[in-house]
Amino acid sequence: MKLWILLLLSLFLLEIQNGASQQTKNKKDASLRPGRKRVKGRNPKIKDKEVGGKLQSILTQVLDKGRFLRLGDDVVLDSGKTLELRCKGTKIGWAYPSYLDTFNDSRLSINQNEKFSQLTLTTPSAADTGEYSCWVILCDGDECEKDTDRVSSSYIYFTDKDDLFVPSTIHFEIVYMRPDKPATVPCRVTTPKATVSLHREMPPEEVQVDGKLISYNPTKGFILQNPGPEHMGAFYCKAKSTTKNTAQVSTKYQLLYLEVPSGPPYATIQASSNEVSGGDIFNITCTVLGEPEMDVKFIWTYPGQDQRPVSIQASHRLINRGVGQIMRLSQSVMIVDDVETIDYGNYMCTAKNTHGETSLATQVNSYH
Template sequence: MKLWLFFTLALLWLEVQNGMCQQVKRKKEAGENRIRPGRKRVRYPKVKEKEVGSKGQSILTQVLDKGHFLRPGESLSLSPGKTLELRCKGTNIGWAYPSYLDTFNDNRLSIKQHERYSQLILTTPSAADTGEYSCWVVLCDGEECSKDGDSTSSTYIYFTDKDELFVLSAIHFEIIFLRPDKPATIPCRVTNPKIKVSLHREVPAEEIDVNGTQISYSPTKGFIIQNPSPEHKGAYYCKANSTTKTTPQISTKYQLLYVEVPSGPPFATIKASSDVVSGGDIFNVTCTVLGEPEMNVSFSWRYPGLGQRPVIIHDSWRLINRGMGHTTRISQSVMIVDDVETIDYGKYICTTKNKYGETLVATTVKSHE
């Protein structure tokens, strides 16, 4: 009986020991499991190719030094003299910059397309180079290429010069046309956005009130007249006050002319010096167009002796004042017919054309007999 009891107690003791060992083992495994997640590799989502260079992302950078780049904002202020280098990301890039660099075929400017970017370099920049610089991706389908407007990046660069407060102009006296249907700009731009500028009329001598509504000022554009009227015509200039000098600087002079004729196809008339002529006479036919001062007009003629009779054609234009000081461009083409023959009798047709369209006018020259 005692032997059986002893055997039972021994088995019970063994079960208790096994249970404790398993509990310790489970605690150890649980501890190991808490450490393992810290060593797991984290998976990051892949960036799709089409997301790179998406709308709103600037592709323009300024090279500061070897290996150092700056993504410019809306404007930059740089010292003149130091070479400017801009880069634009893309395999086919278009550029825009102050137009006079093209006008004078300036060899200080160079543009080179590399494998992954385009590079613009302007050596020894000066105050005159102040302006907007922009680039964009050019998309081509075969031989047809177009500008990708969504990719355009730009910055306005001031080349600050303490001696040149205004951006220099090749024109010393500039004509500006005022139109009632759109704002007009007096383009006295400055080389430093902190410069204070005022607008002045020559006759009567006075400073113009710039209230920010009817007339406002932008250092990148100049003075903007929102609703031009005849009272704004006259001679003007701008005055800039330097932060380092007591003597102000005067800009180019501007002549403001108010335009009467609205935009549209040519308004043309035709008139012969005589509607009835005799053999051997001389007469002329004049075709006249009144239009916008800056609007070029071309003339072409059809007449009875076309291809058979020699004629003299003289084209000209000038600015005139009409009505209450309105400025208009008068363009004329005059055809002269000398030593009239029978073939010269008939209809004379003048075709006038501008960028808005064309207008035909005609008159008839008859025989006196």
């Protein structure tokens, strides 16, 4: 009798255990059914949503009636209509086509509000085509820096049927080519739909663009990956729109090939005479040979400094030193008139460029 009671009790306990297990399984299955959400612990609030593995742009365009458009890599707009861009953040930095700063263009204004900064450009034209970007500035007291993780940019085309090329203030532009980096013929267009070709002036011919050694980017121009002496000469670009068959011609570009090393100034110093007498006139010339577009600043130190009047004249010009050797010759000439005893001694010239500086000295003595 006791054996039957124990057997029935065991079966009863087993049934209860199976029922509890089935209930747990049903709850688990219900949590995975469509339309049901599994609740997890809340994550910290993310300021910017990620799309395709990268942060969404903080740059937006203000449209009519309070609407906003988050800008992508590029956008095409009509000329003449005021451009309003907003960038989220309590402190924002901006970048835009540099000529707007160069000419202090009053059409451009930037206003920082509590939660965003707004850039406004009135009556934009084809010349305003270019990259517009903004970034968050982080400050710790008086020290501020650019937040490289919160930068947004967009290339904006301002279309104009009369200007397929972005206008330039230079009618004949020099492009310097170097063997260690690509060169760009900067004939940018105001619409990405324009068909653009590159042409050599002499002999007259269209340059073949293979997409590798020579390619075209509407935001930059024609890119020569491995420029050489064979690419020297005068060039221009032609563009055709989808609505007109008549081609427009760009400004002309003179391509020069260089083999000038980058670095501190390569300088020399020479006096017209290293021995002079009282009452004589002499001059000292400091000369620098360097890259054609590299500015050079000269600083002089001399015996009669702050006590004797001297004349200092600076000049520069491009010179041709053979095939592929276009260089900039920069000079500073100091002239000392009516020599006095205080003028004898060391004359030092320091030449500076963006890569560094070079100092040289020569001595002028009394003639006995």
